[in-house]
Amino acid sequence: MQDVLKLIQERHSARAPFDPQRPVEEQDLRQILEAARWSPTAHNMQNFEILVVDDTKLLETLGKIESHISEEFIQENYQQLSFSEEELRQKKVGIIGTMFPPTWTDPAKVDEAVREISSLNRTIRGSPMLLIVIYDPKKRAPASEGDVLGIMSLGCVMENMWLMAQSLGIGFMIMSVFSADSIENEVKRVLNIPKNAKIAYACRLGYPVSAPAKYLRVRRDVEDLTHYNRFGNKA
Ligand SMILES: Cc1cc2nc3c(=O)[nH]c(=O)nc-3n(C[C@H](O)[C@H](O)[C@H](O)COP(=O)(O)O)c2cc1C
Incomplete structure (x- = not known):
C-alpha cells in the first residue's frame, strides 16, 4: 500500500531535456500502453487511441510547427502564479512564475x-x-453533458501511463499545447489523424539525462480539501 502512495507522490512533470540518443525500450513502452489499456473509462467506452511517435523525421517536423501564446492564457495563467517559493508554499496551489x-x-x-x-x-x-x-468527440458517455465523463476517462489514461512511466524510471510530461486549435490541425495533418478526431493531449517521454531538477511541489492539506458528512464540516 505504501509503495503505491510513494509512486503517486514521486510522479512528477519531467520538463528537463531527455537523452535524445536513448530510445524508449520496447518492453517499457509496452508496459505503459498496457497501463493505458487497463484504465477505467466511463461506460467502459475505451474512448481513446494512442499514437506513438518515435520516428526522428516526424519528431523534427512536429518540432518545427509554429506556436504562440494566447492573451487568454497569459491573463488566466497570471492569476494562478506565485512569484516566490515562499508565496507558493503559502498558497499551496498553482505554479511558480519562473x-x-x-x-x-x-x-x-x-x-x-x-x-x-x-x-x-x-x-x-x-x-x-x-x-x-x-478521441472521437462524437462518441460520448450516455447522457454525459459535454462528454465530461468521457474527458475524465482520458485523464485516467493519463495518470495510468504517467505512474507506469514513473515506476520504470521514464521521464514524462504532458503537453496540452497539442490540443490548441491551430497546432492540433497541423499535428493532425502531419500524422494523418482523421479530421473528426480530437487530440486530448500529448506526452513527451524519455530517459532523463540527469537527476530531476529540484522544484517546489506543493499540495493542499488533506484537512483543507476534505469535508465530513456535510459540506464545510472539516476535521
Ligand atoms: C490535464 C493536464 C494538463 C497539463 N498540461 C501541462 C502542460 O501543457 N505543460 C506542462 O508543463 N505541464 C502540464 N501539466 C502538468 C501540471 O502542470 C502538473 O501536473 C502540476 O503542476 C503538478 O506538478 P507535478 O506534475 O510535478 O506534480 C498538465 C497536467 C494535467 C493533469
Whole structure:
C-alpha cells in the first residue's frame, strides 16, 4: 500500500531535456500502453487511441510547427502564479512564475508575449518519443453533458501511463499545447489523424539525462480539501 502512495507522490512533470540518443525500450513502452489499456473509462467506452511517435523525421517536423501564446492564457495563467517559493508554499496551489518566459508572467507585456513566435520544439526538446492521445468527440458517455465523463476517462489514461512511466524510471510530461486549435490541425495533418478526431493531449517521454531538477511541489492539506458528512464540516 505504501509503495503505491510513494509512486503517486514521486510522479512528477519531467520538463528537463531527455537523452535524445536513448530510445524508449520496447518492453517499457509496452508496459505503459498496457497501463493505458487497463484504465477505467466511463461506460467502459475505451474512448481513446494512442499514437506513438518515435520516428526522428516526424519528431523534427512536429518540432518545427509554429506556436504562440494566447492573451487568454497569459491573463488566466497570471492569476494562478506565485512569484516566490515562499508565496507558493503559502498558497499551496498553482505554479511558480519562473517556469515561464518573463513575458508570459506579466500582463503588462501581453502584447509582446502574443507576438512572439515559437515552435513546438520548445516543449518537445529532443524527446525520443511522444504519445498522442486521441478521441472521437462524437462518441460520448450516455447522457454525459459535454462528454465530461468521457474527458475524465482520458485523464485516467493519463495518470495510468504517467505512474507506469514513473515506476520504470521514464521521464514524462504532458503537453496540452497539442490540443490548441491551430497546432492540433497541423499535428493532425502531419500524422494523418482523421479530421473528426480530437487530440486530448500529448506526452513527451524519455530517459532523463540527469537527476530531476529540484522544484517546489506543493499540495493542499488533506484537512483543507476534505469535508465530513456535510459540506464545510472539516476535521
Ligand atoms: C490535464 C493536464 C494538463 C497539463 N498540461 C501541462 C502542460 O501543457 N505543460 C506542462 O508543463 N505541464 C502540464 N501539466 C502538468 C501540471 O502542470 C502538473 O501536473 C502540476 O503542476 C503538478 O506538478 P507535478 O506534475 O510535478 O506534480 C498538465 C497536467 C494535467 C493533469
